Amino acid sequence: MGPExxxxxxxxxxxxxxxxxxxxxxxxxGLHRPLFCEGDAGVGKTALASAxxxxxxxxxxxLQCYEGIDASQALYDWDxxxxxxxxxxxxAAGVRDPQRLEGELYDRRFLVARPLLKAxxxxxxxxxxxxxxxxxxxxxxxLLELLSEFSxxxxxxxxxxxxxxxVVVLTSNRTREVHDAxxxxxxxxxxxxxxxxxxxxxxxxxxPQVTARLAEQVTALVQALRAEELVKPPGVAETIDxxxxxxxxxxxxxxxxxxxxxxxxxxxxxxxxxxxxxxxLSAILAARGA
Numbered sequence: 001m002g003p004e005x006x007x008x009x010x011x012x013x014x015x016x017x018x019x020x021x022x023x024x025x026x027x028x029x030g031l032h033r034p035l036f037c038e039g040d041a042g043v044g045k046t047a048l049a050s051a052x053x054x055x056x057x058x059x060x061x062x063l064q065c066y067e068g069i070d071a072s073q074a075l076y077d078w079d080x081x082x083x084x085x086x087x088x089x090x091x092a093a094g095v096r097d098p099q100r101l102e103g104e105l106y107d108r109r110f111l112v113a114r115p116l117l118k119a120x121x122x123x124x125x126x127x128x129x130x131x132x133x134x135x136x137x138x139x140x141x142x143l144l145e146l147l148s149e150f151s152x153x154x155x156x157x158x159x160x161x162x163x164x165x166x167v168v169v170l171t172s173n174r175t176r177e178v179h180d181a182x183x184x185x186x187x188x189x190x191x192x193x194x195x196x197x198x199x200x201x202x203x204x205x206x207x208p209q210v211t212a213r214l215a216e217q218v219t220a221l222v223q224a225l226r227a228e229e230l231v232k233p234p235g236v237a238e239t240i241d242x243x244x245x246x247x248x249x250x251x252x253x254x255x256x257x258x259x260x261x262x263x264x265x266x267x268x269x270x271x272x273x274x275x276x277x278x279x280x281l282s283a284i285l286a287a288r289g290a
Contacts (some may be wrong), residue, residue, distance in 0.1 A: 001027065006055070014205050015044070015051035024189045024223070025052060034129075034147050034168035036183055039191030042235020044202075045171040049128035052167060058124040061246065063115035065135040071142050075152060077118045079110045079200040086110070106156035116146060123164040133172040137179065144182045196223050199236060206240050210247045217254040217285055222266065224284045225276060231269040242266040256281040 004030070007022035017025070022077075028035040037045040053060035063074055083105045090104065111117075121129035129143065145170060146152060151161035170186060172178055189208075194202065200219045207215065222239045245265040251258060259281050267273045 001029075009055035009250065010048075010051050013051045013054045015047060016202055016205060017048075020200075021048075021189055024187050026186055028169075029056075029167055031187075032150075032165040034170055034186040036125040036170045036172070036178075036186035036188045037191055038172045038174055038178075038188070040193070040233065040235060041173045042237040043191040043193060044236055045169075045191050046128065046130055047237075049130075049171075050124055052169065053126040056124065056126065056167065058126050058167070059122060060126050060128060061115050061119045061122065062128045062130060064141070065131045065133075066128065067134055067136065069135050069139055071139075073114060074116050074139070074143075075114050075146075076154065077112045077114065078106070079112050083110050094259065109155060110156070111154070115150065116143075118151060119168075120152065120160060120162040121168040122166070123162070125166045127166040127168045129170045129172060131176045132170050132182075133178055140179055140182050144185055148187055155272060193226055193233070194236060196220065199223070199239060202236055203239055203243055207243055209246065210243050211252045213253045214246060215243055218246065220287070221254070221259060221281065221284055224279070225266070225272075228275055228279070230267070230272045230275065232267075232272060234266045238266040254285060258284065259285075 003019070003022045003026040006026045007017050007019075010017050010022070010025070024035055032133060037048060039045060049062075050060055087105060113121065115127070119125055132140070132143070133179040135143075149161075151159055153159045170182075174181055193199075198218060199222070200216060203210070203215045203219055204212070219239060221232050222242065226233045242262060242265045245262050246254060246258065249258070249262070260277055263273050263276055
């Protein structure tokens with residue numbers, strides 16, 4: 001399977017990629033290297049992992065990062081309630097051998113696999129480590145070690161190693177800089193906001209029921225909004241949401257009044273909505289033949 005086949009498979013899922021991203025995905029699969037995807041929210045980083053899983057016919061295992069996440073929440077934990085029940089049942093059955101009891105308590109059946117361990121034990125699979133920039137330095141260091149060997153040591157059970165390394169996608173919204181050591185372990189791809197033609201193609205692919213005129217007008221409006229100094233410029237996900245909202249209202253095209261009424265589908269800050277209301281939306285639509 002070459003980069004062109006990867007691109008074709010992704011496009012069959014509805015996810016459009018350029019040559020650079022197709023090559024990056026191909027190398028991530030072939031070299032077992034994590035793919036580090038960085039860019040603003042809503043530009044398709046998380047959706048890439050879902051599309052890759054569908055294209056490869058593999059399950060998607062997702063780890064959502066957040067401040068304070070640690071290894072036990074991401075890797076594994078022991079099922080203490082089940083262990084306690086087993087201990088009581090063993091004692092009721094007359095088992096008194098401490099070594100036997102300890103061996104039974106720390107058996108694999110009582111180990112609760114979190115996303116990272118699930119990914120090591122599931123072949124094949126796509127592992128999404130979402131918003132790694134929200135985690136702290138200690139978790140980054142732990143993740144770097146795990147991705148280097150695709151194995152983990154459980155003191156009570158020994159080393160658990162992936163027979164086939166998962167395809168790993170890491171995403172970052174760049175709320176902080178991720179350490180160079182982790183980035184060096186990965187292939188890197190920057191996700192920028194797409195140009196008009198590419199964004200329109202994405203909207204048409206994702207929302208085939210929307211009229212061509214509506215899709216073109218919404219895309220033009222979003223492109224214009226991104227040119228403003230907004231707190232949070234809308235991503236492709238918001239473009240799709242806006243077109244979907246207008247379609248749900250029965251619109252086949254957009255006018256300035258309806259665009260203002262549905263701004264909550266695309267903008268999420270009061271300051272951004274006020275700025276958008278101050279724009280000449282009619283002129284933007286007129287430029288697209290409204």
